[in-house]
Amino acid sequence: MVAATGVTALVVPLSVALSAGSASAASCTTSTGPYQKQVEKFLGLRVDGRQSAADCTAIRAFQTKHLIKPNIGYAGPVTWGVMSLMLKQKPVLAAKNPNAAGKCPTNKGRIACVDLTLQISWIQDGRTLKYGPVPVRTGRNGAETRTGAKKIYLRKLNHWSTIYKVWMPYTQFFDGGIAFHQVDKSMYAPPGSGGCVNMRKADAQKYWSMLKKGDDVYVYGRKPGT
Template sequence: MKARLILLVAALVAMFILPTTAVAAPRCDDKTAAVQERLSELHFPGGVVDGCSGPSTKAALQAFQKANGLSADGVLGPKTRAALDAPATLKPVSRKPGLHVEVDRSRQLLLVVEDGTVERIYSVSTGKQGYETPAGTFKVGRKELRSWSVPYMVWLPYASYFNGGVAFHAGTTDVERASHGCVRVPAAFARELYDLLEPGTTVIVTR
């Protein structure tokens, strides 16, 4: 009995103290740093240029791939490398003075435009079939750092509402057109976009 008790205690200690899975360290090298710098030059924010691959770099690559008609897997393959040398140029729908944002539903991208110039481009995921993000021109209104969605019983981090219950908020963009109408932005950039979208900021959602 005593031996069994000792074995049970040892098993519990191992369960709670010893790691169950190994966490892979991010890969860091000069090639990754060069890609991060290139993405930043092209207005695809990827966070700090540190040469280490991670969620921020993946999200920036996904946005770049969408802008260039490539599979948005966030992987730096041969086609993506070639496109970095000859990238597509995205033009805003509106060139009005000041700052506004444009949601390109066809490409699943968000463009931050200032005085007619595209300053930043983010990957997004808009509404799925039957819950399409409405097209049109809107204004940012209510903002909440952590907003509770009553219909779907889920928290929406960094929510900026621009059309009733439709908001920009942090979420995965790995799957396109997956929301219930909101515009999901990569978690890595949700806070900086939240800070950028002041109440009254114009939001243009294109078809």
């Protein structure tokens, strides 16, 4: 249940896949997706609900950045799902008040909180926010990050995953093989990790410097799509 690899296939109609060319990464679909208007609005494009060359170029750029496959510019459910999550995260990240609902315990001193529903994490001390919130990437369907009260029990500056055969910098284990650690990919890359809480480098470094063995971790909510 450590590290995160792989992405889910975007389910598209056969006609769309064929119009993109035979598995060519450089191809761009002319088909209008079911979330065309929503995706156009998110990307600041002309909202007319019809696929254009400009639409496809912009959608493909977004898909490529966030490792959404196939990256053919189709406004499908996976692409819109990522955008929807970003829209839900935005006000919380901006407000700097991730524990407004009081779901993460405030009576344990320093604690790292993980909200699976919004895919964010932060560090607080009592009621005082110390770092974050920041976007994270948690366990995919079938390998969900387990919820509940945990404690950091092992820290390794650069752990080698024998399961996924990758290095995991700034690893802090808190639940079996589940840990906070750095990954060099988008926090929005579907379908998610193998259970760990993936972090951007700067965030993983900050967690490493602020947390120690024995510190509390609290995980709650449910990742979209699981």
